[in-house]
Amino acid sequence: MDFATLIGLIVGVICIVVSILIDGSLRSFYNVPSIFIVLGGGICSALISYRLKEMAIMLKVTVKTFINSSRPPFEIIQELVQLSTLARREGLLALEGSLENIEDDFLKNALQLIIDGTEADIVRESLELELDNMQKRHAKGQGLFKSLAALFPAWGMIGTLIGLINLLKSLDDPSKIGPAMAVALITTFYGSILANFICTPIATKLGNASKEEIQIKTLTIEGVLSIQAGENPKIMEHKLKTFLSPQDKKTYDEKYHS
Numbered sequence: 001m002d003f004a005t006l007i008g009l010i011v012g013v014i015c016i017v018v019s020i021l022i023d024g025s026l027r028s029f030y031n032v033p034s035i036f037i038v039l040g041g042g043i044c045s046a047l048i049s050y051r052l053k054e055m056a057i058m059l060k061v062t063v064k065t066f067i068n069s070s071r072p073p074f075e076i077i078q079e080l081v082q083l084s085t086l087a088r089r090e091g092l093l094a095l096e097g098s099l100e101n102i103e104d105d106f107l108k109n110a111l112q113l114i115i116d117g118t119e120a121d122i123v124r125e126s127l128e129l130e131l132d133n134m135q136k137r138h139a140k141g142q143g144l145f146k147s148l149a150a151l152f153p154a155w156g157m158i159g160t161l162i163g164l165i166n167l168l169k170s171l172d173d174p175s176k177i178g179p180a181m182a183v184a185l186i187t188t189f190y191g192s193i194l195a196n197f198i199c200t201p202i203a204t205k206l207g208n209a210s211k212e213e214i215q216i217k218t219l220t221i222e223g224v225l226s227i228q229a230g231e232n233p234k235i236m237e238h239k240l241k242t243f244l245s246p247q248d249k250k251t252y253d254e255k256y257h258s
Contacts (some may be wrong), residue, residue, distance in 0.1 A: 002205075005205065012197055028182075029186060029189065031182050031183060031186045033183050034182070034183055034187040034189075034190055035190065037155055037156075037187050038152055038155045038190040038194065039194070042148055042155050042191075042194070043148075045151045045154075045155070046144065046147055049147055050144060050147075054140060054144070057140060057141050070213060073215070073243060073244055076107075076219060076220060077223070077240045077252065078252075079102075080223035081237045081240075084223070084236050085233045087230075088232075088233065092114055092227075093115060095227075106220060109130075110123070110221065111227075114228040120225055120229065123228065124221065127217075127220075127221045134213075134217075135210065135214060138206065142210070145200070145203035145206065146200075146203045149195040152191040152194040152199065153188075153192060153195050156187045156190060158187070159183060159186075159187025159190075162187075163180050163182070163183035163187065164180075164184050166179075167181055167184060219240055223236060226240075
């Protein structure tokens with residue numbers, strides 16, 4: 001569970017609700033026509049922009065903002081160092097017995113390539129192609145939320161125009177002015193909340209998660225190629241540690257070299 005996302009959502013909702021309750025009531029900010037205009041309009045526009053199959057990705061990528069299942073990079077480095085030590089001592093074929101204990105499919109597939117005797121250039125090309133396609137899949141999920149972040153405020157403005165038109169039509173009936181003004185203002189409020197509190201932060205978090213995963217997989221590629229080349233595990237370890245932040249380097253050294 002990524003607690004930062006959960007805490008941000010909970011505290012953000014509390015801040016909005018408290019700010020409303022200080023000088024007003026939540027009932028004043030509940031308007032069914034505004035919800036239909038902004039939420040319905042934004043989603044329908046997204047359906048026009050994307051295929052239905054692509055829209056189904058939205059639920060999957062949203063779940064990823066709440067779940068952080070990636071392993072720390074220093075754990076992957078240590079695993080690669082252990083595999084390198086085994087390969088140097090017993091040969092590349094000895095790695096085959098370790099495959100069933102490896103949960104990372106990317107690492108497992110990469111090791112299988114070098115066990116099968118695939119040339120280094122082909123191994124790198126194959127793994128980088130897989131990495132590139134993964135990045136494109138991630139970009140689709142991010143793009144969906146970026147599109148919604150632009151669409152919701154736009155539909156909020158459309159709702160504002162609808163409310164203003166109804167307001168002008170009802171100037172001779174004071175009882176209709178209030179509801180028309182509510183639609184005009186609350187649609188903009190809904191659009192801004194959905195864009196800036198939900199969609200843009202989710203797109204940003206997905207982008208950051210994608211960059212972290214790409215970095216870890218790039219690290220894995222370099223480690224596997226070093227194993228194939230028969231590099232000294234200590235040299236490989238030093239090279240892979242360049243992928244770590246200063247804090248992660250410190251954690252790595254304390255955990256494995258203290």
